[in-house]
Amino acid sequence: MIRIAVVIGSTRPGRRGDQVARWVHERAQKHAAAGAVTYELVDLAEVGLPLLDEPVPAAIGDYRHEHTRRWSELVASFDGFVFVTPEYNHAMPAALKNAIDYLFTEWNDKAAAFVSYGFTGGVRAAEQLRLTLAEVKVAGVRSQVALNVFTDFTITDMTEPGTFTPADHHLPVLERMLDELTAWAGALAPLRRREPVRS
Template identity: 65%
Template sequence: MTRIAIIIGSTRPRRRTAVAARWVAEVAAQHPAVAAGQATFEVVDLAEYGLSVLDEPVPALFGDYRNAHTARWAETIRSFDGFVFVTPEYNHSVPAALKNAIDFLFAEWNNKAAGFVSHGVHGGTRAVEHLRLTMTELQVANVRTQVALSVFTDFEITDPAEPGVIAPGPHQEPTLIELLDEVIAWSQALKPLREATSHVLSA
């Protein structure tokens, strides 16, 4: 079975990102591949991992992790075949917490697939542009389809200090389903590479 993580890419209290991630999970749960037992989706919340600012003494490329929080994070990411990153845009880029979490690891990301659901004043599109570059360096296949949620039209917000309620436009769910189709397909297509790499590492 193909396992896909829906990663909440913000650790702020009362995150709108968590609201968006729950919507992604609800749509994903209805996907035909899930009903057929071919794929499963699981929400992964960065806030639950307690990652400090990168504190590993050895670069992630070598896989020589020394800290318990890194080992726990590595075990989680290693267990998935693909990812849907749900991210806000902070100052034209990726949240520091998300970039930091990505940088803790290397091989655990390799030969997998990723899609992006973003939100913000500009739909979070500029954060995703930066994420695509990072994922490419980590040998993660970026799918083309992207969901960009506007804070003005895809959420109902009465208090800017609260996350509000997600209210996606009618085009957003079909776009998300297309994104999920692509992430599942690419994750499955890359399985032989993951298996070959796993064999080499364990030899």
């Protein structure tokens, strides 16, 4: 059984990412082969990590705080991730970068897929996220869902989240992306079974 986390990468009040993540989660569960893969929502707003406060580098694995140990256990339990990220100033949200930086070996030899959103589809945030995850040994799949705030949401007031109304063409891309993610997560399983090496 492959376990995939759908990670809500924004913690901003009034965010749009929770709607997107629920769509991903619902569609993924419908698309999943019976008994082969499960999906779980992980909301960074609920995880509630403070700005990185561990005195020892993550690669050492000597966690001093209970919130870090809880996050470590949660991330370690998954084989892959779908990161749902907005684009803030050409980049991923600080909360998402912070959550990644807390850990190291828990991310190693896993796979990731990306669903981004923003005025230009959030693609620059996803590209930055790919680079960050590569450093913690996460393999990113090629296919990606890029959602445009102007065409994939119904918004009458930009100060409000609006309603997520994705165009039909996103669904086959999402399903292809999930198939790639499942395949990569499965292919990397032998590496995850090795004893982790601490720096």
